[in-house]
Amino acid sequence: MSAIRAIHSEEQLASQLSALGVEGGAVVMVHASLRRVGAVEGGPRTVIRALRHVLGPDGTLVVPAFTSENSDTSTSFLERVRGLSDEARAAVLADMPAFDRAATPALSMGSLAETLRLTPGALRSDHPQTSFAALGPHAEKVVAGHRPDCHLGEGSPLAHLYGVRAQVLLLGVGFERCSAFHLAEYRVPRPPRRHYRCVVSCHDERRWWQYEDVDLDDSDFAALGADFEHSDETGAVRAGPVGSAHCRLVRFRDAVDFAQRWIPSHRGTAADRDG
Secondary structure, eight states: OOOOOOOBOHHHHHHHHHHHTOOTTOEEEEEEOHHHHOOBTTTHHHHHHHHHHHHOTTOEEEEEOOOOTTBSSSHHHHHHHTTOOHHHHHHHHHTOOOBOTTTOOOGGGOHHHHHHHTSTTOEEOOOSSSOEEEESTTHHHHHTTOOTTOSSSTTSHHHHHHHTTOEEEEESOOGGGOTHHHHHHHHSSSOOEEEEEEEEEETTEEEEEEEEEEOOOOTTHHHHHHHHHHHOOSSOEEEEEETTEEEEEEEHHHHHHHHHHHHHHHHOOHHHHHO
16 A cells, blocks of 8 residues: 655745744745655645745745756757767757746756746846846845856855855755855866857847856765765754755855865865866
8 A cells, every 4th residue: 555645735844944944034045856845735836935934025035047958068968969960969059049038947947946937026137057036125136247257156146145144945955956155166266267158149139159257066066065064063054854855954155165165175276177
């Protein structure tokens, strides 16, 4: 006889989020796997309502709304065209849609992020590959001024989140998804850089745009996060259940500051990277 699958309610989720440490008036960036949260009555909209209920009218929700589908330098594109002929590869490039802040979906970010992006009142930043969506009184400040040549550094919403002492909610995902760590990659001495290319819309015309930025690397974020959590003595990381998922609530500034110290000693020097 199969086990009965629990269906989580908005009230239950709100209670668990409060117990985890989410507070009214906070600014919280969420990375989520709703599959791990489990069955929720009403789906992602209910999870967003639970978060907004706990945050109250003065709280702000932020989610990554990243888009790799319009770039030929992204990992997802390179995997997609591996083994294709030159003709087939050219066809993929020709069919690649230009980024539209209002319309381009964040397909790889999960249902909660996409649902929040589409929620009335939500705002989205301008970056054609690493935009963020935000909902709440701080939303405009969070998304404003996202430089198109700065994925996740000082000209991105992450710098604003650092400044307002935001929190990161890892809802059923681990530290490997903690994009706050990327801000630290910009703050280490001489971070490695690379070129990126993506399709953008300029005056209603589709065109390719190339720019240089920090060479982002999340391959060691799980190890970085484990060391951060293990060394925490100030309550910067709180853990507990939300729905069926093991979750963490992390102080944004503490995570970035720890990563800024950790990265240089675990990735080698700039001279090592330069070969």
